[in-house]
Amino acid sequence: MLAGPPRIVSALTVFLLIGVVWFYTYFTGHVGVPSHTAAHVESKLEETSSGFEIPVYGPGIAESNYTRVLVIPKTEAEDVSWIERELPGLDTAIYEVENQSAPYHVPKNKGREAMVYLTYIIDHYDELPDVILFFHAHQYAWHNNILLDLDSAKTIRRLSPDRVTRVGYMNARCHLDPGCPDWIHMDRPEVDFDMVKKPEEPRFTYRVWEELYPGERAPPVLSQPCCAQFAVSRDAVRRKLQSAYIHYRDWLLNTALEDEFSGRVLEYTWQYIFTGNAEHCPVVHTCYCDGYGICFGSGAKLDEWLALFEKKEAARAELYALDLKMEGVEKIEDELRKKVDKLTEEVETRKREAYARGNDPKNRAIEAERRD
Secondary structure (H helix, E strand, O other): OOOOOOOOOOHHHHHHHHHHHHHHHHHHOOOOOOOOOOOOOOOEEEEOOOOOEEEEOOOOOOOOOOOEEEEEEEOOOOOOHHHHHHOOOOOEEEEEOOOOOOOOOOOOOOOOHHHHHHHHHHHOHHHOOOEEEEOOOOOEOOOOOHHHOOEHHHHHHHOOHHHHHHHOEEEOOOOOOOOOOOOEOOOOOHHHOOOOOOOOHHHOOHHHHHHHOOOOOOOOOEEOOOOOOEEEEHHHHOOOOHHHHHHHHHHHHHOOOOHHHHHHHHHOOHHHHHHOOOEOOOOHHHHHHHHHOOOOOOHHHHHHHHHHHHHHHHHHHHHHOOOOOOOOHHHHHHHHHHHHHHHHHHHHHHHHHHHHHOOOHHHHHHHOOOOO
16 A cells, blocks of 8 residues: 464454554555565455555565556557657567557556556556666656656666665655645645645645545645656555446546646545555655665755755856846956856765765665664
């Protein structure tokens, strides 16, 4: 989102042992036995209130040689040549959503990327790799990470499969806004909707929740960073049976919600599906350091870098906005260029240092989430 305890006399002891093992498995997040290892973890089925049976897996084994696949939805107009060019050798499943005869296709082009993600899981449930990377077709996007140059190729290259296997689910975006914290509310009155930042919020209703997650109590708030790009471990996917994902896809196929917003509903509930948590807002510097090997040493030091980056961008915008006909503009322009150059040098120096610091596993461990 166990294997049973040994046979002993005391029923109370049995109960306590089961509780301890369950607690350890669920909260340590050590799920995801790589398929190439000789380790085999038995599973049992657990019945949920919604009627779906969920296999619960034991702790995974952290290794360095994980199997991965990149799952991408693609329209006819979108160019994905960057994948082969920038990520040679990476297994891919590129879904041509407008081409029913393509090797990878969906039953209907509806629900945006959610239809592709669910179709991949359904069709490959019994043969999933250790880590599945769900991304969009574009290489560059505003919602990608600043310290990874807004580049999906660089993001995928540096994204740590060890972290994904350890925590089960990782949103590819480290920056929390938009999406975190305190984002989607199903009980909010209409007068409080923010139709500029959160036009999807009115579509999150108790009726929609009950359709998707029958019998499961709706949480007070749903939060995770936007924008539906993430990595998930095989065992996190298999915390639910294949029938659950078929149910979610059937909902997408049959819902009366507009195409844009049905996809948005899934965008802000993937974390619930794979972790069981309605809110998933990891610390930004932990995401960068443990997730991508870019380590500043603390959240405060990353905040310093971000403030410096914003100062540099503001100076550059001021330079570009100069009125070249203004009196004395040459002097102002020269001063601004020097300021931009100085700030750029400082930003890049600290960035290189963070990348270098992230090469040491000990430094990544310092900024990783506590899991004890």
